[in-house]
Amino acid sequence: MVPSFSAFVQGQEITTATVSRRRMSALKTVDWQWENAIAGSVAGLATVGFSHPLDVVRTRFQVSDGRTSNLPLYKNTPHALWTIARLEGLRGLYAGFYPAVLGSTISWGLYFFFYSKAKERYSKGRDELSPGLHLASAAEAGALVCFCTNPLWLVKTRLQLQTPLHQNQPYSGLYDAVRTILKEEGWSALYKGLVPGLFLQVTHGAIQFTAYEELRKAVVEFRSADSEEDSSAVELLNTIDYAALGASSKLTAILLTYPFQVIRSRLQQRPSKGGIPIYMDSWHVVKETARFEGLRGFYRGITPNMLKNVPAASITFIVYENVLNMLKYTRRKD
Numbered sequence: 001m002v003p004s005f006s007a008f009v010q011g012q013e014i015t016t017a018t019v020s021r022r023r024m025s026a027l028k029t030v031d032w033q034w035e036n037a038i039a040g041s042v043a044g045l046a047t048v049g050f051s052h053p054l055d056v057v058r059t060r061f062q063v064s065d066g067r068t069s070n071l072p073l074y075k076n077t078p079h080a081l082w083t084i085a086r087l088e089g090l091r092g093l094y095a096g097f098y099p100a101v102l103g104s105t106i107s108w109g110l111y112f113f114f115y116s117k118a119k120e121r122y123s124k125g126r127d128e129l130s131p132g133l134h135l136a137s138a139a140e141a142g143a144l145v146c147f148c149t150n151p152l153w154l155v156k157t158r159l160q161l162q163t164p165l166h167q168n169q170p171y172s173g174l175y176d177a178v179r180t181i182l183k184e185e186g187w188s189a190l191y192k193g194l195v196p197g198l199f200l201q202v203t204h205g206a207i208q209f210t211a212y213e214e215l216r217k218a219v220v221e222f223r224s225a226d227s228e229e230d231s232s233a234v235e236l237l238n239t240i241d242y243a244a245l246g247a248s249s250k251l252t253a254i255l256l257t258y259p260f261q262v263i264r265s266r267l268q269q270r271p272s273k274g275g276i277p278i279y280m281d282s283w284h285v286v287k288e289t290a291r292f293e294g295l296r297g298f299y300r301g302i303t304p305n306m307l308k309n310v311p312a313a314s315i316t317f318i319v320y321e322n323v324l325n326m327l328k329y330t331r332r333k334d
Contacts, residue, residue, distance in 0.1 A: 035323075035324055035327040035328060035331075038109070038323065038327065039112065039319070039320045039321075039323035039324040039327065042319055042320075042323050045101060045104065045105050046315055046316070046319050048097075048100050048101050048104045048105075049101075050311075050315060051308040051309070051311070052093070052094055052096075052097055052100055053081060053084075053093040053094065054077075054081075054304045054305075054307050054308035055096075055100065055160070055304075055308055056084065056092070056093060056094070056095055056096070056160045057074070057077055057080040057081060057084070057301070057304040058301040058304040058305045058308060059157055059160045059161065059265055059301070060074065060080065060160065060161065060301075061074065061080070061300045061301030061304065062261065062262045062265040062266065062300050062301040063161060063265050063266050063269055064300065065266070065288075065289070065292065065293060065297065065300075066292070066293070067292065070161075070163065070165045070166050070167055071161070071163060071165065072087070072163060072165065076303070077303050077304045077307065080304070081093070087163075087164060088163070088164070092163075095159050095160045095162060096155070096156040096157070096158075096159035096160040098173070098174050099152045099153075099155045099156040099159065099174050099177075100156050102152055102174075103149050103152035103153055103156060106148065106149055106152070107145050107148075107149050108316070108320075110141075110144065110145045110148060110149075111141050111142070111145050111205065112141075112320065114140065114141035114144050114145065115137055115138060115140075115141040115209065118136070118137035118138075118140045118141060119133075119134070119137045122136065122137060131210055131213075131214055134209065134210045134213045134214070135206045135210045136206075137209075138205045138206040138207075138208070138209040138210060139202045139203075139205070139206040141205060142198075142201035142202040142203075142204070142205035142206060143198060143201060143202050145201060145205075146194070146197050146198050146200075146201040146202075147194075150190065150191050150193065150194050150197055151178070151190035151191070153193070153197070153264075153268070154181075154189075154190055154191075154192055154193060154268045155171075155174060155177045155178060155181070157193075157265055157268040157269070158171065158177060158181075158268065158269070158270050159171060159173075159174075159177060161269060161270070167272070167273055168270055168272075168273060178190075184275070185271070185275075192267050192268050193263075193264035193265070193267040193268040195282050196260045196261075196263040196264040196267065196282050197260075197264050199257075199260050200257055200260035200261060200264060203253075203256070203257050203260070204253045204254075204256075204257040204260070205253075207249075207252060207253040207256055207257065208249045208250055208252070208253035209249070211248065211249035211252050211253070212245055212246065212249035212317070215245050215248060215249060216237070216245055219236075219237065219241060219245070220236050220237065223236040223237075224236065237321075239318055239322070242314070242317045242318045242321050242322075243314035243315075243317070243318055244314075245317060246314040246315075246316060246317030246318070247310045247311070247314045250309050250310050250314075251306070251310055254302070254305060254306060254309060254310075258298070258299055258302055258305065259298035259299070261301075261305070262285075262289070262297070262298050262299070262300060262301070263282055263285045263286065263289075263298075266278070266279050266285045266289075267279055267281070267282065267285060
């Protein structure tokens with residue numbers, strides 16, 4: 001039988017059917033990496049738009065140590081939201097929104113991409129990843145993302161801390177902030193808070209994604225045991241399941257890693273008019289916070305943080321899983 005189209009490579013006849021099968025096999029080995037990146041970016045964008053005012057409140061509580069005078073005193077989260085809305089308007093509630101959107105979109109996109117790549121690498125020769133390898137995959141992804149996005153988070157923090165009481169000339173926006181920081185403080189200033197940021201990204205992401213994966217696997221196994229049919233995870237889990245899994249994993253990660261957020265925010269504050277930073281390094285933050293505020297100081301702003309991140313994690317994983325499933329379905333149709 002003579003094929004309608006053939007090519008000869010190293011003496012082997014390759015038909016169009018063979019080429020097609022090999023292409024499909026190559027696509028499968030990619031492990032949906034670009035779909036993971038797109039789904040993560042869309043999820044991150046939706047999350048920021050929903051929760052940014054709480055992020056502003058959280059940041060202001062985190063740096064409010066009772067010894068600086070450039071921030072108003074807020075009694076609690078509702079009072080902070082009301083005061084910011086009354087004195088600064090919508091612009092105050094969405095201060096730092098552009099770097100937050102950019103940072104979150106890039107972070108989630110890179111995080112899901114690096115995470116899926118790491119899982120693919122660790123999966124070679126294994127039927128199933130252990131919790132330790134899920135942890136290593138998430139930690140690796142977190143560290144890479146932190147190096148890429150620290151300048152954006154620093155700018156976001158400084159824009160969020162600008163108030164009518166601020167003594168320095170305020171930044172007019174993202175570009176002006178970056179330009180002014182480079183001019184007055186140099187490139188190294190863009191990486192202030194990198195050390196606690198690395199600890200935060202690696203530990204927080206690792207704990208959250210490990211908890212999510214293990215809880216997800218447990219729910220799927222439980223549902224599979226009750227189901228007579230051989231169903232996939234997509235068929236066994238619904239939107240409420242993804243919301244509950246995302247919220248539970250996020251809550252666990254927040255409680256264990258929140259002090260790193262406080263340390264990073266305090267390091268990323270804008271220096272005083274004389275160019276003198278409020279805190280010199282991470283150890284200085286730890287000593288001063290423990291001395292003047294005790295353990296409570298390391299958990300300042302945790303209430304708006306929980307209100308922001310627990311529902312946001314639910315939204316993120318709902319969007320991520322559904323967008324990913326949609327993209328996979330589209331590719332299968334093609």
